[in-house]
Amino acid sequence: MLSVEFLATVAAFPRGIARPKTPGSPPLRGCGERNGWERSRGIETRKKRIGATPTAMAGVLSAKEEEGGAVAAAGGGGDIYDAIVIGSGIGGLVAATQLAAKGARVLVLEKYLIPGGSSGYYKRDGYTFDVGSSVMFGFSDKGNLNLITQALAAVGCRMQTIPDPTTVHFHLPSDLSIRVHREYDDFAAELISRFPHEEEGVLGFYSECWKIFNALNSLELKSLEEPIYLFGQFFRKPLECLTLAYYLPQNAGNIARKYIKDPQLLSFIDAECFIVSTVNAMKTPMINASMVLCERHFGGIYYPVGGVGRIPRALARGLVDKGSRILYKANVTKIMLENGKAVGVRLSDGREFFSKTVISNATRWDTFGKLLKVDELPKEEENFQRIYVKSPSFLSMHLGVKAEVLPPDTDCHHFVLEDDWERLEEPYGSIFLSIPTVLDPSLAPEGHHILHVFTTSSIDDWKGLSPKEYEEKKRRISDQIITRLENKLFPGLKSSILFEEVGTPRTHRRFLARQDGTYGPMPRQIPKGLLGMPFNTTSIDGLYCVGDSCFPGQGVIAVAFSGIMCANRVAADIGFERKSPVMDAALLRLLSWFRSIA
Ligand SMILES: NC(=O)c1ccc[n+]([C@@H]2O[C@H](COP(=O)([O-])OP(=O)(O)OC[C@H]3O[C@@H](n4cnc5c(N)ncnc54)[C@H](O)[C@@H]3O)[C@@H](O)[C@H]2O)c1
Numbered sequence: 043m044l045s046v047e048f049l050a051t052v053a054a055f056p057r058g059i060a061r062p063k064t065p066g067s068p069p070l071r072g073c074g075e076r077n078g079w080e081r082s083r084g085i086e087t088r089k090k091r092i093g094a095t096p097t098a099m100a101g102v103l104s105a106k107e108e109e110g111g112a113v114a115a116a117g118g119g120g121d122i123y124d125a126i127v128i129g130s131g132i133g134g135l136v137a138a139t140q141l142a143a144k145g146a147r148v149l150v151l152e153k154y155l156i157p158g159g160s161s162g163y164y165k166r167d168g169y170t171f172d173v174g175s176s177v178m179f180g181f182s183d184k185g186n187l188n189l190i191t192q193a194l195a196a197v198g199c200r201m202q203t204i205p206d207p208t209t210v211h212f213h214l215p216s217d218l219s220i221r222v223h224r225e226y227d228d229f230a231a232e233l234i235s236r237f238p239h240e241e242e243g244v245l246g247f248y249s250e251c252w253k254i255f256n257a258l259n260s261l262e263l264k265s266l267e268e269p270i271y272l273f274g275q276f277f278r279k280p281l282e283c284l285t286l287a288y289y290l291p292q293n294a295g296n297i298a299r300k301y302i303k304d305p306q307l308l309s310f311i312d313a314e315c316f317i318v319s320t321v322n323a324m325k326t327p328m329i330n331a332s333m334v335l336c337e338r339h340f341g342g343i344y345y346p347v348g349g350v351g352r353i354p355r356a357l358a359r360g361l362v363d364k365g366s367r368i369l370y371k372a373n374v375t376k377i378m379l380e381n382g383k384a385v386g387v388r389l390s391d392g393r394e395f396f397s398k399t400v401i402s403n404a405t406r407w408d409t410f411g412k413l414l415k416v417d418e419l420p421k422e423e424e425n426f427q428r429i430y431v432k433s434p435s436f437l438s439m440h441l442g443v444k445a446e447v448l449p450p451d452t453d454c455h456h457f458v459l460e461d462d463w464e465r466l467e468e469p470y471g472s473i474f475l476s477i478p479t480v481l482d483p484s485l486a487p488e489g490h491h492i493l494h495v496f497t498t499s500s501i502d503d504w505k506g507l508s509p510k511e512y513e514e515k516k517r518r519i520s521d522q523i524i525t526r527l528e529n530k531l532f533p534g535l536k537s538s539i540l541f542e543e544v545g546t547p548r549t550h551r552r553f554l555a556r557q558d559g560t561y562g563p564m565p566r567q568i569p570k571g572l573l574g575m576p577f578n579t580t581s582i583d584g585l586y587c588v589g590d591s592c593f594p595g596q597g598v599i600a601v602a603f604s605g606i607m608c609a610n611r612v613a614a615d616i617g618f619e620r621k622s623p624v625m626d627a628a629l630l631r632l633l634s635w636f637r638s639i640a
């Protein structure tokens with residue numbers, strides 16, 4: 043068994059790169075993670091590269107080497123595992139590590155070369171880029187909702203983090219500028235100063251969010267599909283559970299309208315929700331909105347030193363340290379059934395692995411559309427697809443820029459929608475921007491910053507193009523977005539860019555193995571809150587889903603919760619936790635009925 047331990051800080055500061063100046067949590071013991079290994083995501087590059095040496099390959103840990111360690115830890119192939127997890131996104135890794143921590147033998151199969159999926163990273167020319175967004179919830183030491191801290195701790199890991207003083211700086215129509223400060227009172231005061239006539243409305247809406255958040259934060263979080271846990275929580279915290287049950291079918295937009303009348307302020311609430319769910323407040327479940335709008339102040343947002351990609355790497359090493367196994371370049375093409383029960387998987391190279399349970403971290407569309415060969419889509423999945431569609435993907439631009447282009451005290455995260463609220467949800471309408479080097483300068487060569495710019499975009503927009511047309515379109519759209527940022531935030535931005543890579547929905551589809559590059563489900567119409575969202579069990583015996591197409595939806599902390607729920611249900615089913623078959627049957631039927639009326 044591998045038990046390599048060293049300080050996370052050692053790996054966080056590659057050669058010749060400055061240390062973060064911002065004070066963060068004290069250096070703590072990392073998980074048996076070896077020195078950073080680097081692989082390109084193959085996202086297309088244009089423009090000049092900076093003159094630095096290409097990706098330093100010293101200390102690179104090859105997938106082969108990683109695999110070798112993992113195989114040794116698990117004692118070789120040919121075994122029947124307690125669980126096979128398809129995919130090593132945060133959802134899959136949390137499910138896997140939670141099970142491994144309970145003593146289960148788990149095999150994680152990842153198609154790509156490194157763990158993390160959309161929480162992965164790649165390195166180019168001295169820059170470390172986060173593949174997905176860099177706003178990290180769940181890293182605090184407080185309460186019950188610090189799910190990333192808890193997931194890491196379950197396998198003996200802890201990461202060094204840097205607190206983010208501003209979750210996001212909104213730049214909105216009519217020059218409305220609002221900073222979401224770390225302290226709730228500062229944020230509320232700023233919002234009220236912009237809408238003094240809506241003081242009561244602002245306080246009323248956010249107080250209702252806090253009521254839900256406090257109820258959530260008081261519970262021990264496990265599987266809502268596991269009756270012994272669920273009834274235990276009802277017994278211990280009846281008021282809090284009833285509060286959550288009451289809000290389960292509700293959306294943030296309706297509740298905001300109880301308190302707020304000003305259309306611009308309601309549009310601001312839409313923008314707050316759009317960040318969480320890529321839809322407006324009317325379509326955003328109130329529980330999810332409350333979780334995000336309050337946890338950012340209660341626990342706070344932290345950035346992991348060395349980049350978001352260190353989280354999955356730490357979890358993957360923790361998994362191996364617990365005696366389980368992870369294989370890379372392992373593309374699952376089939377979930378095998380025997381008498382209607384999932385018993386294992388087959389890879390594209392013909393290898394087969396067997397297990398008591400199979401957990402899919404691929405999206406539900408991929409799981410039931412590609413990996414499972416059944417004549418008819420199960421009713422539950424039909425119901426899911428009736429209520430939800432695939433959310434759009436993103437056009438993302440990773441830029442390396444000269445540091446002087448950013449004004450002093452620039453915030454780390456920005457959301458830009460210049461003139462027209464109507465464009466909030468349109469493709470390329472709103473711009474997300476993260477500058478993680480504001481918090482952790484070690485991610486870029488000295489004197490440079492990383493800008494990660496992304497905006498919603500649909501795969502349909504990128505279909506049927508010749509390679510030349512594809513390149514031209516990327517260049518045209520990225521130029522437009524850079525011009526918008528130059529006009530709104532950073533004059534001179536264009537000429538300060540030294541490095542640029544642009545990814546499209548096609549890039550996301552290819553490298554994340556997500557159908558149409560989607561970032562999860564989005565309700566077709568106004569949903570009944572979270573009621574229609576499937577949990578982890580499926581109608582196939584022994585097959586579970588985890589990740590953003592399961593309750594509670596998109597977001598790293600959301601998929602971490604889905605992983606915790608999934609592991610709890612699987613552990614009960616394979617005998618690592620108590621279970622009551624009679625209560626199980628009754629609860630699962632009840633939950634299925636709830637979903638059917640959603
Ligand atoms: N700050 C943020 O909020 C932030 C940042 C990054 C990501 N995210 C969120 O993370 C969520 C996604 O997390 P997730 O855990 O659901 O999934 P994921 O897409 O991140 O990971 C899925 C993994 O499964 C692998 N995979 C898929 N099909 C496979 C197959 N057939 N065989 C082997 N491997 C396969 C993929 O390669 C990928 O690594 C997104 O909704 C996004 O919102 C959020």
Ligand SMILES: CC(C)=CCC/C(C)=C/C=C/C(C)=C/C=C/C(C)=C/C=C/C=C(C)/C=C/C=C(C)/C=C/C=C(\C)CCC=C(C)C
Pocket residue numbers: 175176177210258261263266275283284286287317318319329330331333334455456457474475476594595596597598599600603
């Ligand atoms: C069962 C029955 C019937 C009843 C019962 C009752 C109860 C008890 C209930 C309970 C419930 C619960 C527990 C729930 C839970 C929930 C949760 C946890 C949730 C969570 C969520 C989360 C989320 C959604 C998150 C998200 C996030 C995100 C998405 C983020 C993102 C971010 C970004 C994108 C950033 C931006 C950027 C810039 C601006 C640059």
